[in-house]
Amino acid sequence: METLIDKCKKLGLKLTEQRKIIVKVLSDSSDHPDVESVHKRAVKIDKRIGIATVYRTIKLFEDNNLLEKHEFKGYSSRYETVRENHHHLIDIKSGKVKEFRNTLVDAMQKQVAKEMGYTLVDYRLELYAVPVKNRSKK
């Protein structure tokens, strides 16, 4: 499996100390962090990293399809490394994000667009939900 670093090298991106650290933070994060979180985590490794650099690096990665941006309702932009297609369920109690796949819906949306005279380029499917109360627990 190709790592983020590998992808950067393949693209010929200059690997500065800061970028290496940001790559590490992103690779180690599975919680769809926002820029501020990435910055905080990066600063723990090396405190000389400015937030502007984080913004610039994240945008660079996004433009090169290494990162995907999500703008969930009520949150600032959050990021994850590009992987297979999936959608998100946002736990509106905790802000945690769960992933799921639904290829049937994927196919349906392509069809819907087609029927409307469009070619689907991208689509967003996000569920906002609360945990079911667990009746078995006392």
Next chain:
Amino acid sequence: METLIDKCKKLGLKLTEQRKIIVKVLSDSSDHPDVESVHKRAVKIDKRIGIATVYRTIKLFEDNNLLEKHEFKGYSSRYETVRENHHHLIDIKSGKVKEFRNTLVDAMQKQVAKEMGYTLVDYRLELYAVPVKNRSKK
């Protein structure tokens, strides 16, 4: 059918000149305008309307479930009067928004959330697409 004005009255909202104008603009708009557009259209009717009032009125309506906010990728927030459930296809060439319904998908998402141990509160389904090239035209 109940108009926006009717709903305002029912809620006991004070009907100022500005609000009446904003209601008129919203009722006359089917293009999911953003705040700036609403303001521009309102100012054409009465130039004394400040954008802060538009922001405040729109938020008031949103909080009272008269308006629905959409944050489409790449646009500032856009609004429409609350109606039956439907989803949006955004023409990324023109910025135009088309609506569609898909009750099957609605049901499926509720089920998906349930299987993940959640109760669905809300969901977002947005298609980003481009018009199909029309081969019949020369």
Next chain:
DNA sequence: GTACATGCAAAGGGTTTGCAAACGG
């Protein structure tokens, strides 16, 4: 009359940018 709504301008959040200095290939 009184509580609420308004316009203005200032402040706010999140993000971007200009610049001189630092650095990677």
Next chain:
DNA sequence: CCGTTTGCAAACCCTTTGCATGTAC
């Protein structure tokens, strides 16, 4: 080396807010 990247602070955009004034009920 030389063009790119960085940190900093200022600028930016969209939105919210404090305040004195105006207005609906």
